[in-house]
Amino acid sequence: MDWESWQLRWDAQQEAYLPDREERFSAMIDAVEAACGPAPRLLDLAGGTGSITRRLLARLPRATSVVLDVDAALLTIARGSFGDDPRVQIRSADLATPAWRDQLAEPDGSFDAVLTATALHWLTPERLAGVYTEAAALLRPGGVLINADRMPDSGLDSLDATLVQFRARHTAETHSGTGSPWEQWWDDLRADPVLAGPTAERDARFAERAGDHHTESVMPSRWHVEALRSAGLTESGLVWRGLQDAAVLGRK
Numbered sequence: 001m002d003w004e005s006w007q008l009r010w011d012a013q014q015e016a017y018l019p020d021r022e023e024r025f026s027a028m029i030d031a032v033e034a035a036c037g038p039a040p041r042l043l044d045l046a047g048g049t050g051s052i053t054r055r056l057l058a059r060l061p062r063a064t065s066v067v068l069d070v071d072a073a074l075l076t077i078a079r080g081s082f083g084d085d086p087r088v089q090i091r092s093a094d095l096a097t098p099a100w101r102d103q104l105a106e107p108d109g110s111f112d113a114v115l116t117a118t119a120l121h122w123l124t125p126e127r128l129a130g131v132y133t134e135a136a137a138l139l140r141p142g143g144v145l146i147n148a149d150r151m152p153d154s155g156l157d158s159l160d161a162t163l164v165q166f167r168a169r170h171t172a173e174t175h176s177g178t179g180s181p182w183e184q185w186w187d188d189l190r191a192d193p194v195l196a197g198p199t200a201e202r203d204a205r206f207a208e209r210a211g212d213h214h215t216e217s218v219m220p221s222r223w224h225v226e227a228l229r230s231a232g233l234t235e236s237g238l239v240w241r242g243l244q245d246a247a248v249l250g251r252k
Contacts, residue, residue, distance in 0.1 A: 001080055001194055003077060003080040003081040004081070006049070006077045006080075006081075006195075007049055007051075007054070007077065007081055009185065009188070010048070010049050010051070010074075010077070010185070011051065012181070013181035013182060013184070013185045014051075014118070016181040016182075017167075017181070017182070018118065018245070020242040020245070021118075023240070023242065024117065024148045024240050024242065024245065024247055025051070025052060025055050025117070025148075026055075027239055027240035027247055028052070028115055028117070028146050028148060028239070028240070028247055029052075029055060029056055029059050029060075030239075031144060031146060031239045031247075031249055032056070032060075032112070032113045032115070032144060032146070033059070033060060035112075035113075035142065035143070035144045035251065036112040036113055036142070036143065036144065037112075038060055038062055038063075039060065039062035039063055039064075040056075040060065040063050040064075040112035040113050041063070041064050041065075041110065041111050041112050041113075042056055042063060042064065042065040042066070042111065042112070042113050042114075042115060043065075043066050043068065043104075043106075043110075043111045043113070043114040043115070043135070043138060044056075044065050044066065044067040044068065044115060044116075045068055045095075045114050045115065045116040045119075045131075045135060046068070046069055046070075046095060046116050046119035046120060047067040047068060047069050047078070047116070048067075048069050048071060048074040048075075048078070048119070049074050049077045049078050049081065050065075050067045050077075050078040050081060050082060050088070050090075051117075052115050052116075052117060053065040053067050053078075053082075053088060054081070056115075057087060057088075063087065064087045064088070065087065065088050065089070066088075066089045066090075066091055066104070066106070066111075067082075067088065067089070067090050067091070068091045068092075068093050068100070068103075068104060069092065069093075070092060070093060070094040070095070070096075070205070071202050072092070072198040072199075072201040072202045072205075073186075073189055073195055073198040073199040073201075073202045074202075075090055075092055075198070076194075076195060076198040077195070078090050091103060091104055091105075095120070095123065095127075095131055096123070096127065096209070098130060098134055100134070101134055101138075104138075106138060108137045108138060109138070109139070109140050109141075110138050110140075111138050111139055111140065111143060112139070112140055112142075112143045112144075113139075113143055113144050113145070113146070114135045114136075114138060114139065114143075114144075114145045114146070115145075115146050115147075116146070116147050116148070116149075117147070117148040117149065117247075118148065118149055118150075119149070120147060120149060121149050121150060121216055121217060121218055122216070122217075123217065124217055125217050125219055125223070128217070128219070128227070129227045129230065129231070132145065132147075132227050132228055132230075132231040132250070133230075133231040133232065135231075136228075136231040136232050136233050136250065136252065137232070139233075139252040140252070141252055142251065142252060143251070143252050144249055144250065144251050144252075145228065145231075145233065145249070145250045145251075145252075146239065146247055146248070146249045146250075147224065147247070147248055148240065148245065148246070148247035148248075149245065149246075150218050150244050150245055151218070151219065151220060151221035151223075151224055151244070151245065151246040151248065152218065152220050152221070152244045153220065153221055153222075153241075153244075153246075154220035154221075154222050154223075160244065163243050163244050164244070166243075167243065167244075186199065186203075190203075221238060221241075221246045221248060224236075224246075224248040225237055225238070225248055228248065228249075228250030229250070231250065232252075233250030233251055233252055234251060234252065235249075235250065235251040236248065236249065236250040236251070237249060
């Protein structure tokens with residue numbers, strides 16, 4: 001399998017919706033390096049194919065990472081991509097319940113950083129606040145938790161719908177006549193003999209919990225800043241913003 005090709009295809013379909021994706025990744029890793037030094041231990045939360053981990057290791061080769069996700073198809077690509085790299089572990093766990101930490105099997109204070117991007121919006125606000133608390137406990141003193149996702153500024157409510165339409169129009173114009181990059185991605189995985197099985201497992205899981213998955217509970221950045229404080233982190237604030245998207249950081 002050409003795992004690098006699958007990684008590049010994942011990047012391409014994500015960038016169809018997030019043209020500033022690399023910029024947000026860079027800002028997140030800048031913050032980790034500044035706060036935690038050149039050899040951090042990372043939890044790549046809801047990490048999918050390991051996009052954040054790939055960029056972290058390219059920047060900081062002495063770093064180590066645990067990539068955790070529930071999606072069997074994306075984790076298959078992650079396992080193939082990292083192979084026998086001793087710096088990376090792959091774990092399967094579902095953030096929908098606090099039991100995800102049992103699957104992780106890591107004690108409190110295990111990580112310098114917990115990073116996640118464009119993934120936690122499918123949790124309810126109550127469950128997301130719980131994940132913040134559970135992840136914060138895994139941090140060492142001085143460690144950071146960073147979540148990058150759609151987090152509109154509550155001071156710009158009148159502009160919110162306009163910005164949504166602006167980004168959607170840009171995506172549609174860029175991919176006019178080619179269909180949905182997201183749907184095409186999954187169709188390609190279903191057609192691949194190696195990835196068809198894990199993708200069918202993924203489809204079945206999300207079909208069972210269709211009412212919970214992709215709820216799009218978009219909370220303003222101020223809510224995230226306050227939720228990180230409530231999770232027991234002593235500092236919290238934004239480290240990046242691009243229109244309605246932002247990266248919020250909490251430090252222990």
